[in-house]
Amino acid sequence: MSDYKRILVTAALPYANGPLHIGHLAGCYIPADIYVRYQRAKKRDVKFVGGSDEHGVPITIRALKEGVSPQEIVDKYHEQIKESFVQMGISFDIYSRTSNKVHHETAADFFKNLYDKGLFEEKETEQYYDEKTKTFLADRYIVGTCPVCGNDNAYGDQCEKCGSSLSPEQLINPRSALSDAIPIKKKTKHWYFPLQQYEPWLQEWLIEGHKEWKNNVYGQCKSWLDQGLQPRAMTRDSNWGVKVPLPDAEGKVLYVWFDAPIGYISATKELTGQWEDYWKKEDTKLVHFIGKDNIVFHCIIFPSMLKAHGEYVLPDNVPANEFLNIEGEKVSTSRNWAVWVHEYVKDFPGSEDVLRYVLCANAPETKDNDFTWKDFQDRNNSELVAIFGNFVNRAFVLMHKLCNGKVPPLHASVLDAVDEQMISDIEKSKTEIEQSLEQYKFRDALFSVIDLARKGNQYMQKKEPWILVKKLAENPQNQLLIDNTLHISLQLTANLAILINPFLPNTAQKMIYMMKVVDKILDWENAGKMKLLSVGYSLRPPELLFRKMEDEEILAQVEKLRSGSANATKPITNISNEMEESKSNSLKPEIVYDDFDKLDLRIGTILSAEKVAKADKLLKLEVTLGFEKRTIVSGIAQHFTPEELIDKQVVIVANLAPRKLKGIESNGMILTAEEPGGKLILINPATLTLPGSNVK
Numbered sequence: 001m002s003d004y005k006r007i008l009v010t011a012a013l014p015y016a017n018g019p020l021h022i023g024h025l026a027g028c029y030i031p032a033d034i035y036v037r038y039q040r041a042k043k044r045d046v047k048f049v050g051g052s053d054e055h056g057v058p059i060t061i062r063a064l065k066e067g068v069s070p071q072e073i074v075d076k077y078h079e080q081i082k083e084s085f086v087q088m089g090i091s092f093d094i095y096s097r098t099s100n101k102v103h104h105e106t107a108a109d110f111f112k113n114l115y116d117k118g119l120f121e122e123k124e125t126e127q128y129y130d131e132k133t134k135t136f137l138a139d140r141y142i143v144g145t146c147p148v149c150g151n152d153n154a155y156g157d158q159c160e161k162c163g164s165s166l167s168p169e170q171l172i173n174p175r176s177a178l179s180d181a182i183p184i185k186k187k188t189k190h191w192y193f194p195l196q197q198y199e200p201w202l203q204e205w206l207i208e209g210h211k212e213w214k215n216n217v218y219g220q221c222k223s224w225l226d227q228g229l230q231p232r233a234m235t236r237d238s239n240w241g242v243k244v245p246l247p248d249a250e251g252k253v254l255y256v257w258f259d260a261p262i263g264y265i266s267a268t269k270e271l272t273g274q275w276e277d278y279w280k281k282e283d284t285k286l287v288h289f290i291g292k293d294n295i296v297f298h299c300i301i302f303p304s305m306l307k308a309h310g311e312y313v314l315p316d317n318v319p320a321n322e323f324l325n326i327e328g329e330k331v332s333t334s335r336n337w338a339v340w341v342h343e344y345v346k347d348f349p350g351s352e353d354v355l356r357y358v359l360c361a362n363a364p365e366t367k368d369n370d371f372t373w374k375d376f377q378d379r380n381n382s383e384l385v386a387i388f389g390n391f392v393n394r395a396f397v398l399m400h401k402l403c404n405g406k407v408p409p410l411h412a413s414v415l416d417a418v419d420e421q422m423i424s425d426i427e428k429s430k431t432e433i434e435q436s437l438e439q440y441k442f443r444d445a446l447f448s449v450i451d452l453a454r455k456g457n458q459y460m461q462k463k464e465p466w467i468l469v470k471k472l473a474e475n476p477q478n479q480l481l482i483d484n485t486l487h488i489s490l491q492l493t494a495n496l497a498i499l500i501n502p503f504l505p506n507t508a509q510k511m512i513y514m515m516k517v518v519d520k521i522l523d524w525e526n527a528g529k530m531k532l533l534s535v536g537y538s539l540r541p542p543e544l545l546f547r548k549m550e551d552e553e554i555l556a557q558v559e560k561l562r563s564g565s566a567n568a569t570k571p572i573t574n575i576s577n578e579m580e581e582s583k584s585n586s587l588k589p590e591i592v593y594d595d596f597d598k599l600d601l602r603i604g605t606i607l608s609a610e611k612v613a614k615a616d617k618l619l620k621l622e623v624t625l626g627f628e629k630r631t632i633v634s635g636i637a638q639h640f641t642p643e644e645l646i647d648k649q650v651v652i653v654a655n656l657a658p659r660k661l662k663g664i665e666s667n668g669m670i671l672t673a674e675e676p677g678g679k680l681i682l683i684n685p686a687t688l689t690l691p692g693s694n695v696k
Helices: 022-041 057-066 070-087 101-116 195-208 215-227 256-271 275-280 292-309 341-347 352-361 373-402 417-438 442-463 465-471 478-500 505-515 551-563 572-581 593-597
Strands: 006-011 046-052 094-097 121-130 142-145 172-176 184-193 235-237 252-254 284-289 315-317 324-326 369-371 601-611 619-624 629-634 649-653 659-661 664-666 672-674 680-682
Touching: 006 022, 006 256, 006 275, 022 046, 022 284, 022 324, 022 341, 022 352, 022 369, 022 417, 022 442, 046 070, 046 256, 057 070, 070 094, 070 341, 094 256, 101 252, 101 256, 101 292, 121 172, 184 235, 184 292, 195 215, 195 292, 215 292, 252 256, 256 275, 256 292, 275 284, 292 315, 352 373, 352 442, 352 505, 369 373, 373 442, 373 465, 373 478, 373 505, 373 551, 417 442, 417 478, 442 465, 442 478, 465 478, 478 505, 629 664
Parallel strands: 006 046, 006 284, 046 094, 284 315, 324 369
Antiparallel strands: 121 184, 142 172, 235 252, 601 619, 601 649, 619 629, 659 664, 672 680
């Protein structure tokens, strides 16, 4: 890293032919943003460029479907995509578009440079042609019956129903998507880039020189090179795109995969007058974040173009992710099988960081992964709420309760091994997390942050300041122990804000607001330090960082996904059942000992049991605690007969406030356990125990 003076980060240009979905975010935009935010926190010279890809067949296909011009399509979706990125905190330095004049000029100049060097091969070939519309047909303009699954509307390059890669020649009964006419073959001239000539260089630069790249990236590139490269057409017959800058190229535009990556260059031109420093100086580190479908273009074709031009730096790394499926099925925009970002931010306002968290924690870094709404709920409730948010809240609540709302001092004289271990964990976390980030292992880095918060909860449980405060009168030195626990916990909270900032920027902002500190504390150099919050400094009252996601809103999202999609293959009832079966796997937020200590758990013996009239689930129980008898109404009638409960010993919550059920006052609660299938079992002592005995 020390060899580079600046870093240029790019994220794949999304087609401006539809909204952004979470597969896009997980594939490259969230990883890129995490990396960039980390580099900014390191105070490095880093630029993050992106933009909409507004040329190519998908744009014209969408325009055809909606009966409008391609320009109207890109204008509409460019703005929507750009807004979605802003809402999700994707912090581009510039988000441009390939329809801009500067891009057309840059792409045309790049093509002309290679043409003037005599690098292109001019070829005349036969391609499909629609005589009715007088149009050469790209593969996506040809539809027909899939030879694999029989889908009548497969495209000339892929069947979106079965996922098979196709060519127009393989389609049964091919027809034009423009007019439904049967296409013919017609000769046309194009300019081909001789990719095969760059095989020896690619073997040396990529295969020998970048063995540190991710296995999925390196493996795909090696496979392509092992099969041998072929010349690739860099122009297309169309009126939509960057016009080929040659006098004999009427009706021809640059191939979108020649044009699109040059969008990174033109966007940098728009961003800064020093754009050449980021593209032409060897001390620049160029990193492309992409999805796996773009690996060949960014690792083989674009680098070969840059090499052919001769003035540009080459990518240092291309950390591509695999695909994110949704509820067990591949994302399909054509049948609306997707979770759309603009809809998510409306349905879950203020929870943008939750989606960032889930998509990073479950990122398809080395293999395809699956997004499910149940996992989204579990990760939010069991990790963000119960671990990270819970620790921060406990630290602030106890600081206000036990230390007058101020950062207490650290008393070295009473530090013990538990304190020292927590301090050591804080100091070591910085190195561990930054090593993962530098290696593009974002899931590992995020796990380390959450694990540090988990250790914070464990530390607080061991120190038990809420117990120490009860014994202050008899042991005044307990205040020193309380001070140390909360001092270390608050310094840990400040560290967590720094470490979580690249991942969850809104959360980090909430935390520094509560701590009454400025953004500068989030600089990476502050991570691992134990003097971030000054002794005696007043902090604001705590605010919950995350909220619990309820079953109803999660099931509503599953229903929305299913009902909005054609040809869904998994019944919604299955997912509902899965959620029910897995409820017991989701831990509730951690509590302090004081919370548990409020419960009065006692052994009771059931004396009698009878069904409650007009209530299928309720039993009326008479329970003795030895010193008194209780009436308890319990919802266990579907699991036990009244007869089998007589003389059974159970654990009851004895200090639960009375509650009327079907007109009967219930004074307590019977504890049960729920097995995976939903069956209830009683919690009772292993041996006969005196009624009224405390359970601790």
